[in-house]
Amino acid sequence: MKKLALMMSLVIFVVACSKNDEEYSSTKDDFRIVNGKIVRPKWLVNVVDGIADQYNRSPDTGKRIYSSIVSFVEYNNQVYIHIIDLLSSHSILGNRYYTISGDPIDPMSDLYTDLCNAQDREMFWCSICQ
Numbered sequence: 001m002k003k004l005a006l007m008m009s010l011v012i013f014v015v016a017c018s019k020n021d022e023e024y025s026s027t028k029d030d031f032r033i034v035n036g037k038i039v040r041p042k043w044l045v046n047v048v049d050g051i052a053d054q055y056n057r058s059p060d061t062g063k064r065i066y067s068s069i070v071s072f073v074e075y076n077n078q079v080y081i082h083i084i085d086l087l088s089s090h091s092i093l094g095n096r097y098y099t100i101s102g103d104p105i106d107p108m109s110d111l112y113t114d115l116c117n118a119q120d121r122e123m124f125w126c127s128i129c130q
Contacts, residue, residue, distance in 0.1 A: 066127030
């Protein structure tokens, strides 16, 4: 029985340690662009792709049409991610904020309002600047 418990603990440890590092981020250094596309972290790729999927694809190529600008926002010694959807006419959907690890910030929160007013910003990626 002790061997089984030890083996189960080892399996859980190995699974936990083998989590894909691309899914989570803790610093700006974890963010990557390759050939003009965001490739890391995975949560950001999914959000930006999800925004693009809301719109019609290119009739010529069938590729997504991206309309986002992604920036780092520093507020209270923390880094947040701001994603602007340039095609959205709805202000809350057009301005999305996330923690650096990918947790969305509630648009009805004081933190969201503070982030909207924050001045310390650094552009990371711009779909129309490519």
